[in-house]
Amino acid sequence: MTRSQIPFSAVVLLALSLWLLPESTRAQTPSPSEIEDPSQFSLDSSYCEAPLLITDVLKDLAHAVQTEGTEMTSPFFDDSEEVTYGDSVVALLPSELVMVDDPELEGYLDALLADLTANAGRGLKWSVRIYDAPDPNAFALPGGTIIVSTGLLSLITNEAQIFSVLAHEVGHHELRHVAAHLQYLKLLGLWTPVAQDTDVLASNTLGLLTLPTRSRQERDADSYSLEAAYRLGYSPYQMVQLMNVFDFYYEGLPSDEGSSFGTFLAQETRNLVEDHPRPRMRACALKQQIKLRQGGDEPKFYLGTKNFETRTPRSKKEF
Numbered sequence: 001m002t003r004s005q006i007p008f009s010a011v012v013l014l015a016l017s018l019w020l021l022p023e024s025t026r027a028q029t030p031s032p033s034e035i036e037d038p039s040q041f042s043l044d045s046s047y048c049e050a051p052l053l054i055t056d057v058l059k060d061l062a063h064a065v066q067t068e069g070t071e072m073t074s075p076f077f078d079d080s081e082e083v084t085y086g087d088s089v090v091a092l093l094p095s096e097l098v099m100v101d102d103p104e105l106e107g108y109l110d111a112l113l114a115d116l117t118a119n120a121g122r123g124l125k126w127s128v129r130i131y132d133a134p135d136p137n138a139f140a141l142p143g144g145t146i147i148v149s150t151g152l153l154s155l156i157t158n159e160a161q162i163f164s165v166l167a168h169e170v171g172h173h174e175l176r177h178v179a180a181h182l183q184y185l186k187l188l189g190l191w192t193p194v195a196q197d198t199d200v201l202a203s204n205t206l207g208l209l210t211l212p213t214r215s216r217q218e219r220d221a222d223s224y225s226l227e228a229a230y231r232l233g234y235s236p237y238q239m240v241q242l243m244n245v246f247d248f249y250y251e252g253l254p255s256d257e258g259s260s261f262g263t264f265l266a267q268e269t270r271n272l273v274e275d276h277p278r279p280r281m282r283a284c285a286l287k288q289q290i291k292l293r294q295g296g297d298e299p300k301f302y303l304g305t306k307n308f309e310t311r312t313p314r315s316k317k318e319f
C-alpha cells in the first residue's frame with residue numbers, strides 16, 4: 001500500500017492513540033531550568049580541613065567494635081523475617097511519633113522509592129512514612145520502611161534532593177546496616193527479640209536505632225546515594241547543596257567556628273549525640289567523590305524542582 005492509499009481515518013486514529021498515550025511513554029525534553037548548571041557549584045574542599053573531633057575518633061572506634069561483633073555472629077533473621085519484625089515497629093509508630101497523614105505526599109515519596117528500589121538486592125517492603133518534628137531527619141526502620149521528618153521536607157527544594165535522602169536510607173538497607181546494628185545490640189544484650197513483649201521491643205528498637213555509633217555506615221550510605229543519583233540521572237550536586245543547608249541548620253554560618261574551650265566542648269557534645277556525621281564533613285566527602293567522576297562531557301543532571309512542588313514523580317513527568 002502506498003502512502004496515498006492509507007485511509008484518512010487510520011491516520012486520525014493513529015494520531016489520537018499517540019495523544020492518549022501516558023505522558024511517561026512520550027519523548028520528553030526537560031526544560032533548561034530543570035537541568036543542573038554545575039558551574040555554579042564550587043568543588044573546592046578547603047573546609048574539609050576542619051579538625052577531626054575527639055568524638056569522631058570515638059565513634060569510628062565504636063563502629064570498628066560493632067563490625068567485629070557482627071562479623072563474629074551470624075545474622076538472626078533473613079529478609080522476610082526482618083519484614084515481619086519491621087511491621088511490628090511500623091505499627092507502633094503512631095504511639096512513638098506524631099505521624100502525618102498526607103496520602104498525596106506519601107504517594108509521591110513512595111513512587112520515588114519504587115523507582116529507586118526497582119533493582120534492589122534485598123526483598124524488603126519498601127515504603128515511606130512522614131512524622132512531624134522540626135529537626136531535619138530520616139531513618140531506615142527494619143523491614144524497609146523509611147521515615148522522614150516534616151523538618152527535613154521543609155528544607156527540600158527539588159526532587160534530586162529528596163531522592164538523595166531516600167537513596168541514603170535505601171543504602172542503609174541494601175548494605176544491611178539496620179540488620180547488622182540490631183544483631184550487634186542483641187550481642188550486647190541491649191536487644192532481646194525473644195524475651196521482650198512486641199510493643200516494648202519495637203519501642204526499644206526505635207530508640208536504639210538512633211545510637212550515634214554509625215558514622216562510618218553513614219559515609220557508605222552517602223556513597224550509595226551518590227551512585228544512585230548518577231545511575232538515575234539526578235543531580236549529584238544537589239546532595240552537596242542539601243548538606244550545606246543542613247550545615248547551616250546545625251552549625252550556623254560556616255565562619256561561626258571559634259577556638260575557645262566552650263565552643264570546642266559544644267561541638268564535641270553535639271557531635272557525640274548526633275547519629276550522622278557533621279554535614280560539612282559529609283559534603284566534603286561527596287565533593288571529593290564528584291571530583292573523581294568528573295572529566296569529559298558532563299552529563300545533563302535533572303533537578304525536578306517542579307516535580308517536588310507538584311508532587312509529580314519524574315518517572316511520570318519531566319518538566
Ligand SMILES: [Zn+2]
Nearest residue numbers: 168218221276
Ligand atoms: Zn544515615
